[in-house]
Amino acid sequence: MTDQLFNESAGICVSTKPAWCSEKLWKTIKKSVKEGLHKVEFSFSRPEKKIFRKRKAIPVSQWVEKHRVLSMSALPGIWRNDVTPYLVGIMDAAALPFVHEINICATPQTGKTETGHNFVGYCIDRAPGPVMYIFPDEATGRENMDDRIIPMIQSSPRLRQHFTGKDRDKSSLRVRLQHMPIYIAWARSAARLANKPIRYAIADEIDKEGFSPGSSKEANPLDLIDKRFNTYRSIYKFFKISSPSLEDGNIWQALQGSDVLFDYHVKCPQCGARQLMQFENIKWDGGSKADRAAIKNKHLAWYECEHCGGRWDDDLRNQAVRAGLWMVQDQALTMDAYLSRFRPASIGFQIPAWLSYFVSLSECAASFLKGLDEGPMAMQDFCNGFKAEPYRPKIKTQEESEILAHRIDLPAGVVPKDTIALTAGIDVQQAGFWFMIKAWKKDLSSHRVQYGWVTTWEDINELIFNTRYPVENSKSSMGIWRAAIDTGGGAKGAEDDWSKTEEIYEWIRKNGRNVAFGIKGATHAQVKKVTPRVIDRMRRKNKPIPGGITLYFLDTAAFKEAFWWRMGRRFQDDDDGPTETQHITMHADTGMDYVRQILAEEKQRDRKTGKIKWVSVRADNHLLDCEVYSDACADPEWLPSLSSLVRRKKKKKHSGGGERNGFVNAWR
Numbered sequence: 255m256t257d258q259l260f261n262e263s264a265g266i267c268v269s270t271k272p273a274w275c276s277e278k279l280w281k282t283i284k285k286s287v288k289e290g291l292h293k294v295e296f297s298f299s300r301p302e303k304k305i306f307r308k309r310k311a312i313p314v315s316q317w318v319e320k321h322r323v324l325s326m327s328a329l330p331g332i333w334r335n336d337v338t339p340y341l342v343g344i345m346d347a348a349a350l351p352f353v354h355e356i357n358i359c360a361t362p363q364t365g366k367t368e369t370g371h372n373f374v375g376y377c378i379d380r381a382p383g384p385v386m387y388i389f390p391d392e393a394t395g396r397e398n399m400d401d402r403i404i405p406m407i408q409s410s411p412r413l414r415q416h417f418t419g420k421d422r423d424k425s426s427l428r429v430r431l432q433h434m435p436i437y438i439a440w441a442r443s444a445a446r447l448a449n450k451p452i453r454y455a456i457a458d459e460i461d462k463e464g465f466s467p468g469s470s471k472e473a474n475p476l477d478l479i480d481k482r483f484n485t486y487r488s489i490y491k492f493f494k495i496s497s498p499s500l501e502d503g504n505i506w507q508a509l510q511g512s513d514v515l516f517d518y519h520v521k522c523p524q525c526g527a528r529q530l531m532q533f534e535n536i537k538w539d540g541g542s543k544a545d546r547a548a549i550k551n552k553h554l555a556w557y558e559c560e561h562c563g564g565r566w567d568d569d570l571r572n573q574a575v576r577a578g579l580w581m582v583q584d585q586a587l588t589m590d591a592y593l594s595r596f597r598p599a600s601i602g603f604q605i606p607a608w609l610s611y612f613v614s615l616s617e618c619a620a621s622f623l624k625g626l627d628e629g630p631m632a633m634q635d636f637c638n639g640f641k642a643e644p645y646r647p648k649i650k651t652q653e654e655s656e657i658l659a660h661r662i663d664l665p666a667g668v669v670p671k672d673t674i675a676l677t678a679g680i681d682v683q684q685a686g687f688w689f690m691i692k693a694w695k696k697d698l699s700s701h702r703v704q705y706g707w708v709t710t711w712e713d714i715n716e717l718i719f720n721t722r723y724p725v726e727n728s729k730s731s732m733g734i735w736r737a738a739i740d741t742g743g744g745a746k747g748a749e750d751d752w753s754k755t756e757e758i759y760e761w762i763r764k765n766g767r768n769v770a771f772g773i774k775g776a777t778h779a780q781v782k783k784v785t786p787r788v789i790d791r792m793r794r795k796n797k798p799i800p801g802g803i804t805l806y807f808l809d810t811a812a813f814k815e816a817f818w819w820r821m822g823r824r825f826q827d828d829d830d831g832p833t834e835t836q837h838i839t840m841h842a843d844t845g846m847d848y849v850r851q852i853l854a855e856e857k858q859r860d861r862k863t864g865k866i867k868w869v870s871v872r873a874d875n876h877l878l879d880c881e882v883y884s885d886a887c888a889d890p891e892w893l894p895s896l897s898s899l900v901r902r903k904k905k906k907k908h909s910g911g912g913e914r915n916g917f918v919n920a921w922r
């Protein structure tokens with residue numbers, strides 16, 4: 255029993271030196287025992303105490319107000335919950351042991367990304383475990399590590415003590431702290447996602463391109479992440495954070511799959527009534543015709559309390575939000591009550607822009623008015639960026655008679671007055687060409703001047719370069735300013751198609767004259783409606799194209815969407831009001847041949863993928879394609895744009911300058 259240092263009555267028996275015991279202390283203990291003493295007193299050093307002490311548990315929201323320091327922020331300094339009060343409930347709910355998935359569908363500038371950082375900061379201090387951040391692409395990932403995550407740790411005295419002090423432990427792909435790693439991954443990096451056990455995952459901007467599976471064979475990156483939790487199955491946390499896009503987008507799907515959804519209810523500073531803020535209660539004078547720039551710049555919008563009718567300006571709105579709380583969607587039950595009763599594993603939150611301290615009520619109103627004014631793309635920006643809702647495109651097109659109602663009393667081939675430019679869209683077939691010539695006014699309303707079918711390149715040359723189209727009630731005439739010709743190309747490698755494409759390239763290079771351009775429909779949705787790309791080789795045989803050729807890739811689905819939206823605009827003054835911008839009119843001779851082709855495609859929801867797409871319901875849709883191509887010519891994204899030419903024209907008028915292209919020519 256020589257190693258038995260303490261007898262049982264003394265409480266602790268140890269026979270060999272425990273790891274925590276220093277050599278010096280061990281000697282003291284042995285000496286004391288030899289001298290017949292059974293009690294040794296010692297104390298822990300400060301760092302030892304720090305490690306052994308049982309710290310009082312505090313909610314994440316309280317932790318951040320003590321230890322989270324913002325460096326890159328509109329409001330730098332220690333984190334303040336009163337700036338984004340709605341994040342308090344989310345952070346605290348996320349920390350509950352039974353909650354594993356936190357889905358946050360929020361607009362920009364609501365602090366949604368900071369929620370993830372706050373939680374990771376808390377975990378570094380209080381509940382360590384491997385963290386993986388997943389971004390849409392590598393560049394965004396590295397940027398976030400360098401500009402957000404490392405500075406977050408560095409700026410907090412509580413967190414930075416966990417750095418190892420070695421440079422190699424601090425890269426833009428991985429930070430190794432003393433007690434846990436933080437990894438960066440991106441949606442397409444299946445390899446990075448596949449081999450590391452993680453306890454915390456923060457997937458940010460999951461509706462951005464990188465996160466959508468590239469093909470039906472590929473797994474959704476979010477499902478790959480889910481497999482990483484196996485080691486930590488009972489204690490993992492998975493944050494999915496994003497602005498929404500469409501209904502089939504990742505964040506909306508995640509939200510709908512949550513066990514429970516919460517809405518943030520604010521409290522009226524005037525009458526004290528709790529309510530869910532709705533866009534319909536943001537008010538301004540002038541309705542849909544109001545000047546949106548003035549509303550935004552002069553802060554002319556306000557919120558109307560649905561109980562007392564009181565007006566909130568942005569300050570009162572902020573007060574209302576500070577006094578708010580999360581409620582179960584469509585139920586009179588607070589989040590706290592629900593959580594303790596039902597212990598859900600996955601929870602979802604929606605944060606519209608009007609809750610944000612950083613977004614004025616007037617900005618919300620202005621974005622909505624822009625959507626009314628500019629069409630589907632702008633309306634999607636409003637839905638996604640302010641309402642925190644997916645954009646739901648309208649599927650309805652028009653009846654035959656409704657389409658023909660757009661005819662006005664102007665014969666084919668005549669240009670309406672106030673036209674600033676003519677565009678042409680040409681669809682190429684083996685036997686000839688479909689074409690559409692359109693007149694544009696400054697407000698982007700358009701008139702179909704002429705459409706039809708010709709058979710030879712000479713006809714096309716005549717149509718685009720040599721014809722002057724007379725302007726109504728005047729002696730002047732106009733030529734085509736810009737023409738877009740479909741380059742088609744190699745569908746399933748058909749030899750005929752490729753030789754046609756080469757023929758078209760050749761014609762554009764020889765005859766284009768900065769008026770006629772090649773276009774190509776993009777097969778998947780693009781970020782922009784019009785994307786120019788220089789092609790310097792033929793895809794077939796890799797044959798070089800001398801000097802290269804600029805092709806304009808078009809998001810044809812977006813253009814079709816915009817076309818039908820424009821068809822719904824008021825094109826003549828009537829009891830409901832005056833004509834609207836971007837309306838559509840047609841020449842008097844427009845007939846059923848046009849209507850049938852326009853209605854040859856219908857918007858449908860794909861049963862398998864749930865995605866909305868345009869499907870041919872009749873064989874000939876060429877004039878609809880011509881509509882798209884001629885619209886693309888006048889789209890603000892095709893530079894130089896129509897509006898820049900209006901500005902240039904004004905300048906020229908002053909300086910009396912000469913003419914350079916069809917547009918200025920046409921203007922005289």
Ligand SMILES: [Zn+2]
Pocket residue numbers: 522523524525526527559560561562563564
């Ligand atoms: Zn009120």
